[in-house]
Amino acid sequence: MSYVFVVDQERKPLDPVHPARARYLLTSGHAAVLRRYPFTIMLKESKPDVVPAPLRVKIDPGSKTTGIAVVNDATGQVVWAAELEHRGQQVKKNLEDRRASRRSRRQRHTRYRSARFDNRHRSDGWLPPSLESRISNVLTWVERLQHWVPIAALSQELVRFDTQIMQNPEISGVEYQQGTLAGYELREYLLEKWERRCAYCGQQNRPLQIEHIIPKARSGSDQVSNLTLACESCNQKKGTQTAAEFGFPDLHKQAHKPLKDAAAVNTSRWALYRRLQATGLPVEVGSGGLTKWNRSQRAIPKTHWLDAACVGASTPESLRWQQVGPLAIKATGWQRRQMCLMDAYGFPRTRAKEHSRVHGFKTGDLVKAVVMTGAKAGTYVGKVAVRATGSFTITTPAGTIQGIHSRYCQPLHRGDGYSYAIGGASSPCLKPGVSAPNV
Ligand SMILES: [Zn+2]
Numbered sequence: 001m002s003y004v005f006v007v008d009q010e011r012k013p014l015d016p017v018h019p020a021r022a023r024y025l026l027t028s029g030h031a032a033v034l035r036r037y038p039f040t041i042m043l044k045e046s047k048p049d050v051v052p053a054p055l056r057v058k059i060d061p062g063s064k065t066t067g068i069a070v071v072n073d074a075t076g077q078v079v080w081a082a083e084l085e086h087r088g089q090q091v092k093k094n095l096e097d098r099r100a101s102r103r104s105r106r107q108r109h110t111r112y113r114s115a116r117f118d119n120r121h122r123s124d125g126w127l128p129p130s131l132e133s134r135i136s137n138v139l140t141w142v143e144r145l146q147h148w149v150p151i152a153a154l155s156q157e158l159v160r161f162d163t164q165i166m167q168n169p170e171i172s173g174v175e176y177q178q179g180t181l182a183g184y185e186l187r188e189y190l191l192e193k194w195e196r197r198c199a200y201c202g203q204q205n206r207p208l209q210i211e212h213i214i215p216k217a218r219s220g221s222d223q224v225s226n227l228t229l230a231c232e233s234c235n236q237k238k239g240t241q242t243a244a245e246f247g248f249p250d251l252h253k254q255a256h257k258p259l260k261d262a263a264a265v266n267t268s269r270w271a272l273y274r275r276l277q278a279t280g281l282p283v284e285v286g287s288g289g290l291t292k293w294n295r296s297q298r299a300i301p302k303t304h305w306l307d308a309a310c311v312g313a314s315t316p317e318s319l320r321w322q323q324v325g326p327l328a329i330k331a332t333g334w335q336r337r338q339m340c341l342m343d344a345y346g347f348p349r350t351r352a353k354e355h356s357r358v359h360g361f362k363t364g365d366l367v368k369a370v371v372m373t374g375a376k377a378g379t380y381v382g383k384v385a386v387r388a389t390g391s392f393t394i395t396t397p398a399g400t401i402q403g404i405h406s407r408y409c410q411p412l413h414r415g416d417g418y419s420y421a422i423g424g425a426s427s428p429c430l431k432p433g434v435s436a437p438n439v
Contacts, residue, residue: 002080002324005040005148006031008047013150015052016070016079036366036413037420038080038327040148054152055079057145059138059276060291060308061157061269063088066138067304070149076316080149081305081326086137087333088130094336095129101342110345131268137331139275140417146279154276155312158269158285161188169224170258176210176222184296185289190229193259199243199251200234209235213243213252225256286312328421332364358386359406364415369394369408380404381412383419 003016006025017025022041025031034042053072060067063086070080105112127135145151165174165185177183190210197204199211211230214220217240228251230238243251276283294310295302298319305326309319335356343349356362361384369380369392382396390406413420 002038002327005035005038005080006043007034007040007148008043008045008050010046010048011042011147012047013052013146013148014043014047014050016055016149035148037329037418038082038148052150055149056153056155056314057142057149057151058155058308058311059142059157059272060304060311061134061138061272062304063134065304066134067306067308068138068141068145069305069309070145070151071309071316071319073153073314073316076318076320078309078319078321078324081309081321081324082141082329083304083326084137084141085328085330086134087331088134090333091133092128092130098338110347125271125274127268127271131271133331135268135272135275138272141329142276142279151281153282153284153314154279155284155286155314156269156273156276157288157291157307157311158273159266160192160288161185162287162289168258170256173223173225176224176227178210181290181293184293185287186224186227188287188289188292189224189259190227194229197229198231198234199228200230200238200246200248203231206231211235211238213255215240215242218242228255284312284314325422330419330421332417332419334364334415334417354388356386358388358392359390361386361392361406361409361411362415365411366413366415367392367394367409368412369404369410371404371408376401376404383415384409 001019004019004022005016006014006022008014022031022039025041025043026033029044031041031043034040053074056071056073058069058071066084066086068082068084069078071078102112104110142151142154162185165182169186169189174182174186176186187210191208195204196208198206198208208229208231211228211234212220212222213226213228216222220226220242228243238246243249273283273285290313291307291310294315295307298310300306300310300319300321303326305324306321309315309321340348340350340352361367363385365384366382367384371377371380380394380396380401382394385393385395386406387393391403392406392409393400393402394404394409
């Protein structure tokens, strides 16, 4: 399990504690629950003299999922971890849908707002909304963690491989040595150069082996310009033939071309790096090769959050991660900007949007509803969808229940643009949605 975050009465972040300690503090009345996800408690006294141990937030940014780990560098303890699922694809789809519906209204001479005078320009550092959303997700979580954890430093995986080690490997003649840090960097370089596919059959998403274009048995070198990637079956079939004999005469020429720098530069990772620096915390960067090296040296399995824990040269020699269960965080977005839904002909189908807050609840809040009597008697825990009438719909793990009035609902966790689950399952720390009637 992950540790529990603790803040004092003045909301100063203190050392995170073991869940058993948190349970004691809560049951003995020394603390109260501040937040459910991530679980944070607030002490009922202030601790101005306590100096908490500094922690490091480590980030492995990905296009779909970003791994986040909070690590104590001194003890090697992974204090907390999360896998943050982005909604970049959803953002892209929403914008495409909007564009399609506006275009169709113009084509059909339906009522539409004409284009305004185009005097807008993109500011420096503009990114497409789908990328912007991913970066904002990560920054949001770094900022949130700063409220609950004593953070002293950040680590981010910035590049796939270290260009310092890899300065023009084709020309400077770096040699591949298996099981060294430089070997891991070179492997990442080759993956990037050969586009993560087998050079012979072109298949992706399968284990690739480093393959000598002129085999070692025929005095081929270990230099990068003699290396490519192949799947196991192609590697077996090729045996001791050269690539030309195997039917790929162009491969040698291709292997001599250095990788263009542009291929290794990832726009959104650099944008994230600049914005992390703006937080004022020291930001350490590492390469993907170093992450893999750290992970394999410590015999740690590959997951997003464990990759994050292995980012950078600061990674402790012995990382204590076995007890940690990562929090699965999914970006859900807040609302939609469309004022009302349309029918097939582009005419308004629903009324204009009403207030999003009804009797103090908003769609997306996690609530507990206890209904004592009637056909719907029972206890329901789940996400609420509010209705202006006050009769809400609650989505529980066991199913959706409609017509629960707001007077039965208690808020557990206010909607904050993200949904949460622990260890992939849907909120196992909560009781199943429907329990026996509570009369
Ligand atoms: Zn192959």
